[in-house]
Amino acid sequence: MYGNQGQFHGGQQPPHGYAPGPYQQPPYGAPYGPPPSGYPPPHGPQPNKYRALVIAAIVLVVVLGAVAVRAVATSNSDSPDRSNRPIATAPPPFSTVSPVTTIPKPWQGAYSVALVTDPCALLDPSVMARWSRTPKQAPQGEKEDALPSLGGGELQCNMSFEAEHTPGAVIVPPSLRITVNFAESCCDSAFYFTNRSESSVRVYGLDGGSHGPVEGLGEQAYFVTSKDLPGAPHYVTHELFVRDSNVFVKISAVVSSDTPFTNADLESAFHRQVRQILDQLRT
Incomplete structure (x- = not known):
């Protein structure tokens, strides 16, 4: 209809009131400039308005922070002075240490292995005087102490003597051996008494020997004597078992002699020996 410079084609005249404006179409690819005067501004908020809102928000935050700081300062100034008050300390932690308790030790009783240093101090050679007055060698002993948490303990002593008999006779030299056991966590004195005495009966008491309980020695006592060999010399093995507490x-x-001896001779000698042992071990 019309071309450049506001000229109309075909010799047409511009409409009434038309005045050519200064606007010229920019070359191809050139950026557009500001819109010509007379056109309305583009829609939507402008960058200046966003900047104003951000600045207003920052100012508001600063003002509110200042108010809060002043309020805290005022509150602290109105609070009472606690600088002189003692600082509260945390209570001590709950103690996990158990109270000291005494662990029961059922193996303890009226006797103690700790009272004896030399086991052979318990042995009295004079009890063998009926069969021999001459020790053949020094006694040999062993001691086993008790364990604090288990109890127990053991004493042993063995002594040999010269044989006193008619020259030319074949005889077994006399000997004396003592064994003392103390109760422990697994075994009380009754356990030792039963096992040792029953074993002795099976060895010496069933083949013509004699055995039975004994009165007046500890809580329980038992003897076993092997069969006396016929003829001379007389020879027996005698064992005595006693438990107490x-x-x-x-x-x-082991006793032997050219002359006969009786059970009363055995009882007189070895009952005395047991009483001496108990007296030395009693606490």
């Missing part, structure tokens, strides 16, 4: 005592003696 937490202790067990065994005496084993």
